[in-house]
Amino acid sequence: MAESNYFYITTPIYYVNDKPHIGHAYTTILADVLARFHREKGDETFFLTGVDEHGQKVQQAAERAGIDPQTHCNKMVVYFKKAWEKLEITNDFFIRTTDGFHEKVVQEVLQDLYDKGKIYEHEYGGYYCVGCERFYTTKELVDGKCPQHLKEPEYIKEKNYFFRMSKYQDWLIEYIKTHPEFIQPKSRKNEVLGFLKNKLGDLCISRPKLRLKWGIELPFDSNYVTYVWFDALLNYITAIGYKQDEERFNKWWPANYHLIGKDIVTTHCVYWPTMMRAIGIPMPKTIFAHGWWMVDETKMSKSLKNIVKPLDLIDSYGVDSVRYFLIREMTLGQDSNFSEDIFIKRYNSELANDFGNLVSRIVTLIRKNFNSVVPKILIKGKEELKIIDNAKTLPEKVHNLIDNLHLNDAVETIIIFIRSINKYMELRQPWHLVKQNKQEAGTVLYTAAEGLRIAALLLHPIMPEKISTLLKAFPTADNQKNSFEWGTLKSGEKLGELPILFPRIIRKIEIMKEVENKGEELISIDDFSKVKLITAKVLAAERVPKTDKLLKLSIDTGEEKRQIVAGIAQYYNPEVLIGKTVIIVANLQPVKIRGTESQGMLLTAEKGENLTLLTTFDDLGPGSFIS
RNA sequence: GGCGGUGUAGCUCAGCUGGUUAGAGCAGCGGAAUCAUAAUCCGCGUGUCCGGGGUUCGAGUCCCUGCACCGCUACCA
Numbered sequence: 001m002a003e004s005n006y007f008y009i010t011t012p013i014y015y016v017n018d019k020p021h022i023g024h025a026y027t028t029i030l031a032d033v034l035a036r037f038h039r040e041k042g043d044e045t046f047f048l049t050g051v052d053e054h055g056q057k058v059q060q061a062a063e064r065a066g067i068d069p070q071t072h073c074n075k076m077v078v079y080f081k082k083a084w085e086k087l088e089i090t091n092d093f094f095i096r097t098t099d100g101f102h103e104k105v106v107q108e109v110l111q112d113l114y115d116k117g118k119i120y121e122h123e124y125g126g127y128y129c130v131g132c133e134r135f136y137t138t139k140e141l142v143d144g145k146c147p148q149h150l151k152e153p154e155y156i157k158e159k160n161y162f163f164r165m166s167k168y169q170d171w172l173i174e175y176i177k178t179h180p181e182f183i184q185p186k187s188r189k190n191e192v193l194g195f196l197k198n199k200l201g202d203l204c205i206s207r208p209k210l211r212l213k214w215g216i217e218l219p220f221d222s223n224y225v226t227y228v229w230f231d232a233l234l235n236y237i238t239a240i241g242y243k244q245d246e247e248r249f250n251k252w253w254p255a256n257y258h259l260i261g262k263d264i265v266t267t268h269c270v271y272w273p274t275m276m277r278a279i280g281i282p283m284p285k286t287i288f289a290h291g292w293w294m295v296d297e298t299k300m301s302k303s304l305k306n307i308v309k310p311l312d313l314i315d316s317y318g319v320d321s322v323r324y325f326l327i328r329e330m331t332l333g334q335d336s337n338f339s340e341d342i343f344i345k346r347y348n349s350e351l352a353n354d355f356g357n358l359v360s361r362i363v364t365l366i367r368k369n370f371n372s373v374v375p376k377i378l379i380k381g382k383e384e385l386k387i388i389d390n391a392k393t394l395p396e397k398v399h400n401l402i403d404n405l406h407l408n409d410a411v412e413t414i415i416i417f418i419r420s421i422n423k424y425m426e427l428r429q430p431w432h433l434v435k436q437n438k439q440e441a442g443t444v445l446y447t448a449a450e451g452l453r454i455a456a457l458l459l460h461p462i463m464p465e466k467i468s469t470l471l472k473a474f475p476t477a478d479n480q481k482n483s484f485e486w487g488t489l490k491s492g493e494k495l496g497e498l499p500i501l502f503p504r505i506i507r508k509i510e511i512m513k514e515v516e517n518k519g520e521e522l523i524s525i526d527d528f529s530k531v532k533l534i535t536a537k538v539l540a541a542e543r544v545p546k547t548d549k550l551l552k553l554s555i556d557t558g559e560e561k562r563q564i565v566a567g568i569a570q571y572y573n574p575e576v577l578i579g580k581t582v583i584i585v586a587n588l589q590p591v592k593i594r595g596t597e598s599q600g601m602l603l604t605a606e607k608g609e610n611l612t613l614l615t616t617f618d619d620l621g622p623g624s625f626i627s
Numbered sequence: 628g629g630c631g632g633u634g635u636a637g638c639u640c641a642g643c644u645g646g647u648u649a650g651a652g653c654a655g656c657g658g659a660a661u662c663a664u665a666a667u668c669c670g671c672g673u674g675u676c677c678g679g680g681g682u683u684c685g686a687g688u689c690c691c692u693g694c695a696c697c698g699c700u701a702c703c704a
Contacts, residue, residue, distance in 0.1 A: 191699050194630045361663035431662040
């Protein structure tokens with residue numbers, strides 16, 4: 001597929017009344033990742049985001065706050081700008097619908113369409129419910145009342161301006177059908193086509209100032225402002241110079257992607273295309289609607305309370321890992337689940353274990369054995385060639401996936417390659433090899449490091465901060481910092497220092513938390529009697545191999561011999577325990593601890609760093625009951 | 628109600644135009660290893676591929692039907 005040299009991508013402009021939540025953050029990060037990919041590929045890129053500032057809700061919120069709407073917007077817009085800064089968003093412009101140039105162009109477009117008869121005025125009467133701020137048809141009313149508020153609506157006669165949207169219905173259906181990439185994913189395309197099976201009406205694009213003042217005034221009737229969506233959608237072209245700078249406009253338009261959430265499909269796939277058609281500009285290449293993040297099985301929404309604030313996530317886990325998770329976890333177009341649990345699993349297994357740990361082992365081996373100097377690659381064996389081959393084809397594979405918006409697959413492809421380097425290390429064992437054949441060990445480490453560099457570079461658009469840190473440590477020629485060419489890593493030069501990039505997230509022990517939360521709880525004698533405590537004699541004791549804390553005890557309970565694993569190796573040498581009487585929980589469910597079955601639990605007393613085993617005052621022999 | 632979609636291992640999902648013993652990651656179990664963030668590597672899955680019919684030499688993959696869930700839209704064709 002031939003790529004254009006220009007890449008223009010947009011997010012919706014967010015309604016300024018909301019505070020940024022994961023929904024906004026996701027779309028914006030997605031756009032950012034795509035924009036960065038294209039920039040790094042060499043495409044000239046323009047990435048637009050911004051806010052929608054007009055409309056009823058803003059007006060009302062300002063009234064409540066006792067300030068004018070513009071001041072209110074100025075205050076609110078900061079939340080978005082700050083959030084995007086924190087999320088490392090690299091938008092090229094941030095549009096506000098109150099920007100002077102935008103308002104001016106919107107008015108010009110309105111005038112233009114009006115002059116050409118594509119906007120007409122029409123007076124009609126209707127039942128208007130003040131609560132809903134909308135008209136109802138008689139059919140929609142229940143017993144003559146608004147079904148929402150159960151109040152009788154007012155009948156008002158009103159003149160309004162309409163955009164002849166209906167005229168474009170057949171054209172739009174045809175266009176969507178002949179341009180399969182126009183609306184994606186396919187399911188949304190079907191949805192729109194389904195919507196278009198119904199007769200499309202004309203779109204009311206005016207609001208009388210009596211009801212709404214905060215908007216862009218109609219140039220041909222100062223008693224009205226324009227409908228927010230008509231105003232908002234035009235941001236995609238006003239921001240790149242439409243009717244201001246034709247050259248700039250033509251450079252970027254048509255857009256490659258309008259990214260949207262699935263909640264605004266109709267406005268973007270029906271209203272906007274018909275508007276563009278009427279205005280006489282070509283259609284954007286693709287309008288892509290992504291799904292929702294579900295939190296605990298509930299839809300994320302502005303009106304619900306279960307909002308995971310992106311800024312909170314970042315504070316706990318870092319921007320880059322959150323960006324990684326969002327891109328990695330969601331199959332674009334579908335809904336995905338979010339929870340801290342899922343996040344931690346993904347983070348630990350892919351970022352900490354697979355990727356971060358690989359970085360550590362390579363860097364440490366080069367530091368210890370080659371004094372941090374990147375070794376030379378000498379004789380390439382079969383295994384080396386495999387890695388090199390894969391490293392060479394990886395960038396193209398990944399770029400293709402990204403061009404098709406298969407971002408999660410793209411990331412997975414990179415991770416699979418990273419895993420293959422771990423396998424390669426295991427196979428070639430440079431930590432042994434270095435003792436017998438240092439040059440060969442060098443070859444292995446170079447191969448691993450260079451493969452890692454290429455993989456990391458591909459992840460840069462997703463995790464700009466961490467990957468930059470990583471890449472800075474890898475010596476390359478200055479003009480080749482971003483090269484996917486195999487061999488860019490310079491032998492003979494020093495590797496920089498690297499911190500642990502993705503420290504493993506250690507989970508709090510849930511049980512401990514539960515106990516803390518419960519506080520002091522009184523139990524009955526029955527509860528206590530459920531625990532069968534008996535004395536036992538230690539017959540043998542030994543350390544569990546390869547552990548620091550565990551002892552394996554063989555004990556006599558009077559009736560039988562049992563094996564118990566206890567975490568007391570730091571307090572007792574095994575020998576001293578033999579022959580001692582201990583107290584055990586005898587009816588505990590057996591568990592395997594480090595592969596060794598434990599059939600009970602020793603009682604100990606613990607204070608600070610000290611620990612002592614419990615025993616009996618007099619010895620009654622093993623198997624005595626404790627109550 | 629109409630239109631569209633989904634239903635595959637404990638969990639999240641992949642399986643293109645029908646074709647060898649249905650796959651991946653995570654979790655779990657066993658082992659190897661110790662360069663590394665107790666990370667890594669190897670091995671281990673008898674799953675009614677939602678149910679029921681059918682087409683076919685052959686169906687998770689096509690057709691019909693039933694059920695469950697989701698999305699859009701709506702009581703109008």
